[in-house]
Amino acid sequence: MSQANDTYPPVPLQPAQDTTRQEPRLLAAGADAGWEQHVGTFGSSEPHTAGPGLLEALAEAGLTGRGGAAFETWRKATAAAGSVRKGLFPARPVVIANGAEGEPLSFKDRTLLTHAPHLVIDGLIALAAALGGAEMYVYAPAAGLPHVQRAVGERPRGKRIRVVQAPETFISGESSAVVNMIANGSAVPTDQRRRLSESGLNGRPTLVVNVETLAQVALIARYGAQWFRQAGTGTDPGTRLVSVSGPAPVRDVVLEVPGGAPLSAVLREAGMDPAALSAVLVGGYHGRWVRPAGHTLSPVGPPSRVVRPGAGVIHALDLQACGIQATARIVSYLAGQSARQCGPCMFGLPAMASVLNRIAGGEANPRLASELDRLGRLVSGRGACRHPEGTTGLVSSALEVFAADFRAHVSGYCTGPGGAAA
Numbered sequence: 001m002s003q004a005n006d007t008y009p010p011v012p013l014q015p016a017q018d019t020t021r022q023e024p025r026l027l028a029a030g031a032d033a034g035w036e037q038h039v040g041t042f043g044s045s046e047p048h049t050a051g052p053g054l055l056e057a058l059a060e061a062g063l064t065g066r067g068g069a070a071f072e073t074w075r076k077a078t079a080a081a082g083s084v085r086k087g088l089f090p091a092r093p094v095v096i097a098n099g100a101e102g103e104p105l106s107f108k109d110r111t112l113l114t115h116a117p118h119l120v121i122d123g124l125i126a127l128a129a130a131l132g133g134a135e136m137y138v139y140a141p142a143a144g145l146p147h148v149q150r151a152v153g154e155r156p157r158g159k160r161i162r163v164v165q166a167p168e169t170f171i172s173g174e175s176s177a178v179v180n181m182i183a184n185g186s187a188v189p190t191d192q193r194r195r196l197s198e199s200g201l202n203g204r205p206t207l208v209v210n211v212e213t214l215a216q217v218a219l220i221a222r223y224g225a226q227w228f229r230q231a232g233t234g235t236d237p238g239t240r241l242v243s244v245s246g247p248a249p250v251r252d253v254v255l256e257v258p259g260g261a262p263l264s265a266v267l268r269e270a271g272m273d274p275a276a277l278s279a280v281l282v283g284g285y286h287g288r289w290v291r292p293a294g295h296t297l298s299p300v301g302p303p304s305r306v307v308r309p310g311a312g313v314i315h316a317l318d319l320q321a322c323g324i325q326a327t328a329r330i331v332s333y334l335a336g337q338s339a340r341q342c343g344p345c346m347f348g349l350p351a352m353a354s355v356l357n358r359i360a361g362g363e364a365n366p367r368l369a370s371e372l373d374r375l376g377r378l379v380s381g382r383g384a385c386r387h388p389e390g391t392t393g394l395v396s397s398a399l400e401v402f403a404a405d406f407r408a409h410v411s412g413y414c415t416g417p418g419g420a421a422a
Contacts, residue, residue: 002411004422006335014090021400022058022231022239022255022256022257022261023259025219025231025239025256026043026112026116026119026181026212026215026219026239026241026256027111027112027115027116027256028042028215028393029041029042029115029116029118030115031115031118031149032114032115033115033116033118034117034150034151034154035151035154035155037365038116038118038119042086042119042122042218042222043222049278052130053079054126054127054129054130054217054220054221055074055077055078055130055422057074057082057220057221057224057225058073058074058077058217058220058225059074059075059078060225060226060305061220061224061228061229061238062225062228062229062235062236062237062238063213063216063217063220063228063237063238064089064236064299065210065213066210066212066213066240066312067098067173067209067210067212067213067311068070068210068214068239068283068284068286068310068311068327070299070308070310073101073209073213073216073217074106075206076209077127077130077131077195077207079195079197079198080131080197080205080206080207081095081130081131081132082197086232086315089375089398090136091133091203092133092134092152092204093131093132093133093134093135093205093206093207094136094137094200094201094204094205094206094207095127095128095131095133095134095135095136095137095206095207095209096136096137096138096178096179096182096201096206096207096209097121097123097124097136097137097138097139097140097211097214097281098139098173098175098178098208098209098210098211099112099113099120099138099139099140099141099144099148099166099210099211100139100140100141100166100167100172100173100178101141101173102166102168102169102170102171102172102173102337103170103173103284103285103311103313104170105243105284105285105313105315106243106311106312106313106363107243107252107254108212108241108242108243108312109144109210109211109241109252110141110143110144111241111254112137112211112212112215112241113140113144113147113148113211114144114147114325116150116215117147117148118151118154118155119215119219120138120212120215120218120276121138121151121152121155121158121161121211122214122215122218122221122222122233123209123214123215123216123218123221124136124138124209124214126162126217126218126221127207127209127214127217131207132203134207135162135204135206136160136161136162137161137162137163137164137182138152138161138162138163138164138211139164139166139178139181139182140163140165140166140211140360141165141166141167141168142165142168143171144208145163145165148163149163164181164182166167166178166181167181167185167187167230169187169337169387170285170333170334170387171187171188171189171337171339171387172187173355174189174385174386174387175196175208175386176189176190176196177189177190177339177385178208179196179201179206179208180199182422183201183202187341188341188384189339189341189387196208197222199201199332206334210241212241212312213334216228216238216239218260223316228248230395231258231259232258232259232260232297233258233260235259235260235298235300235301236259236260236297236298236299236300237255237259237261238258239256239258240256240257240259240297240308240309240312240318241255241256241298241312241316242254242255242256242257242266242312242316243250243312244266244267244270244316245312245314245315245316245317246267246270246272246277246315246316246317246318247272247277247294247317247318248322250270250271250272250316251271253271254329255269255270257269258295259298260296260298261284261295261296261297262295262296262297263280263290263292263293263295263296263297263307263314264292264293264295266314267280267292267314267316270314273317274292275292276318276319277292277316277317277318277319278317278318278321278323279291279316279317279323279401279402280292280313280314280315280316280317281306281313281315281316281317281394282295282297282307282309282310282313282314283307283308283309283310283311284310284311284312284313284315285330285333285390285391285394286310286311286386286387286390286391286393286394287308287310287311287393287397288307288308288310288393288394288397289323289327289394289397289398289400289402290307290397290401291401291403292316295307295330297309302355303399306347313333322360322396322405322414323398323402323405324356324359324360324402324405324406324409324414325360325414327356327360327394327395327398327402328353328356328357328359328360330394331349331352331353331356331391331394331395332353332356332357332393334349334353334373335349335350335352335353335391337387338387339387341385342382342383342388343382344378344379344382344383345387345388348375348378348388349379349387349388349391351375352372352375352376352379352391352395353394355368355371356372356395359372359410360409361404362409362412362413362414363410363412364410364411364412365410366411367410369399369406369407369410372395372399373396373399376392376395376396378402379392380392380393380398
């Protein structure tokens, strides 16, 4: 693993031999890298693999999306390329670099756009070329715009790239919300009957790709699929960035970890003792609570051994923290982040937040836990977007991991210091 700090170690473009440590790849050019640092580290801006051959290389590399869904990048790109080949769309396709980091616990994409914007742009250009010359956008929040705009200005042909500011909301990074914001100035999801790869921005085939995914595309285009696979595992190749946070005095840190890294090793690398933690939220507010030991980070595998990294968020609670109260705060926030386009968001999420807060407050009502479960079943899978489903998934994991705490709370007391008392 490698940490994103003010300084970076020298970077050979090879992974370390220890499976729990990873020499930096994505942040190899160092802090706040400009054009000269970027080219000096990675060489010529021209990738070795370009055009249609890039899609084949992405398939061989096994790269999955780093924005949350972990969909295979080559399949997503091939779908858009297929729409172009059908000849149904006379206008150029679109590729959008999605740097909207609405997830409150995530800061990996902001770190990447600050220190390695040129690598993101390299991937954007390479993928656009693979689609036959797509129109290009970078979509990022205000904090990342100066670095992106500077990088675009340093590029020999940077004027071809349009930069759009993303609102600071939880749902602003959802793919259809990204397209809607660029098209109409409203970053809310739309109910898509057709896939964006078939009909996205102004009806054109559109790829919305997380900025870290594009940075990985740039490395694969330069060094090839086999180089990419030298890190990680056979089922989860390459590296990924994770935003790690925890109890004080632990500081927030971005780590680059190999695929299949043990969660406990990631926590130790961030300066935490897994034995001193009660639970870990992995994947962000639409992620899952797990115990700190016994899991690896991977988008594939049985839930008993693997926890999906999702948006690349790892947030730890110490032994004194109350998991019920932490979950109640998160769900209250998510209920307030609704696009207010469908019943599950408008009514279901506030109802779940209300029940959770009653439990967190120590209301002695044994029926509250079953009511929370009932609301989850009513809400899940019925929204206009995945916001309700992601929220209910989080609550479901809390009901499992904090089962003893739930029983204590609905009996009128909290097992952790500072919690509810009878």
